[in-house]
Amino acid sequence: MNHPTPEHLKKTARGEPVTLLEAVSEGLFEEMVRDDSVFLMGEDIGVYGGAFKVTRGFLDYFGDLRVIDTPIAEGGFTGAAAGAAHMGLRPVVEMQFMDFISPAYDVLTNYIATSLYRGAGPMPIVVRGPVGGGNRGGPFHSQNVEMAFFHTPGFKIVYPSTAYDAKGLIKAAIRDDNPVIFEEHKALYRAPTLREVLPDEDYIVPLGKARTVREGSDLTLVTYGAMVHKSVEAAKKLEQDDGVGVEIIDLRTLLPLDEDAIVESLKRTGRVLIVHEDTRTGGIAGEIAIRLNERAFEWLDAPILRVTAIDSPVPYAGSLEDYFLPQVEDIVTAGRYLAAY
Amino acid sequence: MNHPTPEHLKKTARGEPVTLLEAVSEGLFEEMVRDDSVFLMGEDIGVYGGAFKVTRGFLDYFGDLRVIDTPIAEGGFTGAAAGAAHMGLRPVVEMQFMDFISPAYDVLTNYIATSLYRGAGPMPIVVRGPVGGGNRGGPFHSQNVEMAFFHTPGFKIVYPSTAYDAKGLIKAAIRDDNPVIFEEHKALYRAPTLREVLPDEDYIVPLGKARTVREGSDLTLVTYGAMVHKSVEAAKKLEQDDGVGVEIIDLRTLLPLDEDAIVESLKRTGRVLIVHEDTRTGGIAGEIAIRLNERAFEWLDAPILRVTAIDSPVPYAGSLEDYFLPQVEDIVTAGRYLAAY
C-alpha cells in the first residue's frame, strides 16, 4: 500500500469524465481501499491488468495476495472464491470473457447459490466480466450469460448501462452478501458517448432497483445493458416520426427483478415491449411477461412483445452478427406496431 | 451378441405391462439392436446396470465397447460423446442423477449445441437421466434441469410422463440428429399406476408434439412430467367440485415447444394455467406466456398463471420438500381462481 493511487484511477477525483470501463475500475479500486477483505481473482488480471485492462495498476497497489493471477480454471478459482468467502473475505472474480463462466456453472449453481440455504453461510462473491456482441468476437466471445443463472434461486444478476450505474452497482454488488453475477457490455466499455463525470463522493446504486431512462405515456419499453442505448435511439425516432411517447425502463438488476417499476409504468401506458440482446427463447422477456400477467393483466391494452437476438449462436461475420443482434429499426417497428394496436 | 435378450426386457414382447423405467430400457435396448452405431456411456451403467438399473443386462448383451462404464467425469464423457458423434456414432449418455449434468454444462452448451451451426456437423447425442423431486433426495438429487438448456439454441428437450411416451420418445430422441436432453422423473420410474401394455411393434413418438391428456372447455392446463399426473387429479376435482372443464396438454417435448397445440386449446378455453415442478423464476411458464401474448393475446380472457415449485434449492426433509413442490391442492386453487375470473 505504499504505492500512490494510479493516475488513471483518479479521473473522478480530478473531475474528469470516465468511461463505463473506468467507472468499474474506480468502483473496484475504491471498494478494495475501503475494505481489506475485498480481493480479486482471475486470469491475467495482475501483471497484465486484465484482458480489457479493468484492473490495470491494481497489482502494484494492492500486491499479489489481493490481486491473484489464477490458472485457467474458472471452476477452480470460483470454487476457491467460495472458500475464501466462507472465511469472511469478499472475492471479486473476473471471467476473461463471460462466455468462459461455463466451466464454473457447476460450482456456481450447486455450491455458491445454495450455500446460505444449506446453512453454510452467505456468499459475498461477485463474478464479473465482459459480455455481449457487436465486436465480431464470434460464438465464444460475445455471449450474454444472464439466463444461465436467472433460474437458479440465490443469485443476483446485475447489468449496467451507464458509467454512473456501473460504478454504483459494482460497489453495491461487492457490499452485497449474496453472490452477484455482474455483466459488463464490451461495446459500452469505452463508448465515448457514455463518458460522464461521476460524483466524487462514495455512492452506490442499490441492487434490485430499475431506472426510468425517459418518460412516455404510450408504451413501456423494458430493457437493460447495451440495448438501453439502442432503445433510446428508437424511442426518439418513434417520438419524432410517429408522435409515440416511449417510457424506457433500464432494469439494471435482472435478479431480483424490479417488477414494481414495470407494473407502475404499464399501468400508465397499457403497453409493454421488452428488448434484450440475449437470444430469444427462454430469455428474460418471458419471465417479465408472466409476472405482468400475474400482476397487471387487466391493464394490458396490447400483447406483451419482445425484440431480441435470434435463436442461434453468435456468428462471427459482421453481416451475420448485425442480423443476429436486435437493431434500432427492429425496435422502432415493434414500437410502432404496439402503439397502433 | 450371443446372449439372449434378457428376460426383463421382453415384457412387452410377452404382452405384459411395463413401468416407465422399463419402457425407457426397452426403448434403449431396441435402438441398440436396430442400429449398431448407438452406444451408451455413463457411470456404473455396465456392471451395475445404472444407479436406477435402466441398463441392467445391457453390458452382457452388447459388450463393453457399446456399454461403457466411465470415470466420474460428466464433462469428459459428454465431450467424448461429441467426438464419437462426429464419427457417426450415436451416443446415449446417462447422468447418474441429472443434477450432475452441471460439470458438462460447458461442453454441452458451447460445443455440442453449436456444432451444426459452426459447420462441424450434426450431434446425434442423447443425454438422459433421472430428475425431479419427491424422493427426499435433497438439493443434489432432485433437480429438474430443463431450464439450464432451454435457452441454448440447438438443443431439444424431452420429458415424458407415461410409459408409452417414454419409449416412443427415447427412440425418437436417439434417431434425432440434434442433441437431446432427456429427463426421466424418478417418481414415475416405477409408479405402479403408470404400468401399461405397450405395442409390440416398433413405434416412435415424434419430438416436438404435445399430447392432449384430457379435453375440457373452461381452462387449458399446460404441463409435463410428473405434474401431468397431479394435474389430472386436480382436473378431476375441479370437474367434480366446481364443474370446471380442464383441458390438459402434456408438452412431452419442451424444446421445440409445441405452441400450436397450446394456442389452439387457448382459443377454445380463453384461459391458461401452466404447471411445472421446476422452480418458478425463469421457468418455462414465462416463455409460454410471452408466446401466447405474441400469438393469441386477444383470446385471453384471464391472465396466464402458473403453479410451480418455490424459488429455492430442493430441501431434504419431507415436510419442506412437500411444501417446496407444487401440490394438487395448489393446482385446484389456481384452476378455480382462473375459471371464476
Place this chain on the structure above:
Amino acid sequence: MLSVRPMSDSLIAGLDQTQLLGLYHSLILTRAAEERLEMLQKQDHVTGEIYRSIGQEAGAVGAAFALNRQTDGTGDFVAPTVRAAGALFLFGGELVDFFRQYMGRATGPTEGKETNIHWVDFQKGIMGPVSPLGTMLEVMAGITLSFKVRGESRVGMVFCGDDASSTGAWHEGLNFSAVQRCPLILMVEANQWAFSTATGKNTRVRSFTEKAAGYGIGSESVDGTDVMAVYEAVSGAAKRARAGKGTQMVELRYYRRLGYAKHDPQDYVDPDELAIWVDRDPIDLFERRILEESWAAESVLQKISIRAEEECRLAAEQATGEPAPDGQEAGKGVYTDTITQHPWTRTDGPYRRDSSELDT
C-alpha cells in the same frame, strides 16, 4: 487410572495414553454411529440414503486427530466425506446432529434443508460437503488461501474418494491449491471403488502419489487401516503445510467393505478380495495393538465401547423424538436480504384492477 502399566516416558508417536484411547473411542464411535443409523433407517426414521465407512474409520480418525481442533473458530478445518464421519466427530460434530441430519429434523444444523454430514460449523472448523464430487477441493483451496493470505498457521483438510479424482473440479481445485501453495491436505480415500466401478476404470495409476507428482505437491501413501500410521503421515503433512511447504496429499489405502450406500448389494465384489479386507479391520487391528503393547487393558476398551454405544443410543433417541421442520421454512433463507416470494406462489390471487379504474 486407566493404564495397565505406566506408559513409557517416550510417547507413542507423540501421543499419551489418553490420546491413544481417544483414537480408539473415535473408531468405535464412528462404527457404532453408523450401525445405529442403519437401525434408524430400518425403523423408517431416515427417509434418504445412508452411507457406511466400515473398514475406513482409521483413515478419518487418524487424520483428524493429527490436526489442531478448536471450537472457537481459530483451528484447522476439515471437509469430510460420508466415509469420514469419524473426522467430523473429532472436530466436535455432535452425534445428535449427525442423526438429526439424516432424519431431517428441524433441530439439526441445516434444519432439515440438507442431509447427512452435509453441514457446516465455522467455529469448529467443519465444512460439510456437497454431493457434486471434487467441489470441496476447490472450496478448501479457497479456505486455505485465506489462511495463507492472513498469515495464519492453520491448515485445511479435505477428504475425497479415489474416484472423485476423475472430476475436473478435483483437478482445478488441486492445481489451484498447488500453485498458490495453499496449506491444504488432500486425503485420498483409496477404497478401490467408485460406486460399482473399480478404481482401475477411473484411473490408470496404482497410487495417487503418482498424480500428486503431476501437481508438484508433497505426498505420501499410507495403510488406511492403521490408525497410528495415518496419524503419523498426516502429522507430517500438516507440519509441512504449516511450514509453508504448500499443498500435501495423503493417500489412504483400504477398501470399501460395504456397498456404495445401503441399497447397494455389491454383488460385483469378489468375496475373496473382500475377505482379505475384513481380516484387516482397523478397529480389530488397533485393539490388538493396544493389548499387545499393553497400552490399556481389555476391560478399559470394553468400557469405551459400551460408552460409545450408549452415546449413540442416547443421541439417536433424542433426535428421534424431535420435530420435523415446518413446511413453510422451505421458502426462507435463499437470500440474506428477504426477497419477497412472488404472489401466486401458492394461493394469493393475482392483482385485479379496481372497478373504479376499469373505465380508464
Place this chain on the structure above:
Amino acid sequence: MLSVRPMSDSLIAGLDQTQLLGLYHSLILTRAAEERLEMLQKQDHVTGEIYRSIGQEAGAVGAAFALNRQTDGTGDFVAPTVRAAGALFLFGGELVDFFRQYMGRATGPTEGKETNIHWVDFQKGIMGPVSPLGTMLEVMAGITLSFKVRGESRVGMVFCGDDASSTGAWHEGLNFSAVQRCPLILMVEANQWAFSTATGKNTRVRSFTEKAAGYGIGSESVDGTDVMAVYEAVSGAAKRARAGKGTQMVELRYYRRLGYAKHDPQDYVDPDELAIWVDRDPIDLFERRILEESWAAESVLQKISIRAEEECRLAAEQATGEPAPDGQEAGKGVYTDTITQHPWTRTDGPYRRDSSELDT
C-alpha cells in the same frame, strides 16, 4: 533434380528429400500465411482477433507430418490450435480457407459463422477447435474412441497450450482417453505463457511428462524448435498409439515469441529471455541443417520460400475479393430439421383475432 548431392541410401529419419523439403515448405508457409494475415488485418480486412505461431511452427509441422494424412476420410485426425496452423495446412486445410475464415467470408468453410482455424473437414481429418480451452481433448478422446471401437488403425492428435492443462476439461478428457486406451496423441505446446501469465503460475511441474505419469500414459518431451526431433518423437508416439498402447503425450518445448494475440504488446516479457528464443528460430535452424547436411541447395530453399509467399499472396487476394455472407443466413443451421423461427423475431406482426371471432 532438386538435390545438391544425392541423398544417402538411408533416409533421414525415414524421410526422403522431397519429404524433407516438404517439411521446409510447411514451415515457411505457416509463417508466410500468418504474416499475410497481419497485413490483411492492418488493411482492415480482418475484423476479429489474429494469432501468430512464430517460433512454434516446427511443433505443428513436425507433428502433423508424422501422421497419416488422407483426404478421403480414412486417415488420422488432428485438432490444431491457433498456434498450430502448420498442422492444419499439412492436413490439407486450404490457405484460401484460412484467410476466408479470418475475414468472415461466405465462401469459407463455416460461411462466416466461425472465425480463424475453427473449422472442420471430416474427409481430411481436420477438427478445428472451439475457444473454451481443454474441450478438444474431450472431443478427440471420443473421436479416437470410435477408432478403437471400430478397430481402425487410426490416431487422433490434439494440440493444447501448456496452460490449457489447468482446465477441468483437459483433465477429464485426458483421463477418459487414458483409461479407455484411446489412440490419442496430446501435443502440449509448452510455450511458457498463458496470455500474460507465466506457465509457472499455472502449474508447478517443470515438464508436462510429470503430468503424463499421473494419467499412466506414455510421454516424451522434445525440443519444439527442431522439426526433425518433433517428427521423430511424434512418429514414435503414433506408432505406440496405433499398436494399442493407448494415449500418448508429446511435449513441445519452445517459446511464444509474440504477444498472445495481435493486440498484446507483451511488455511483461523479459527481452533477454526472448532474445534466446529468437536465436532458436525453427526455420533458421532447419535451414542451417539442410544446408550443412547438403540435403538441398540454398537456391532450392529460396524457390520454396518464394513459392510459399506467392501461394499466400494469391490466396489472400482471392479471399479478399469474395463476398461476406448474407445476413439472414445467421438464422439458419441451428437444427438439422428446420425449426421455424418464431413470429416477431423481426418484423412480422403477432397474430390478430379475426373481427368475426371477436364476439365469441
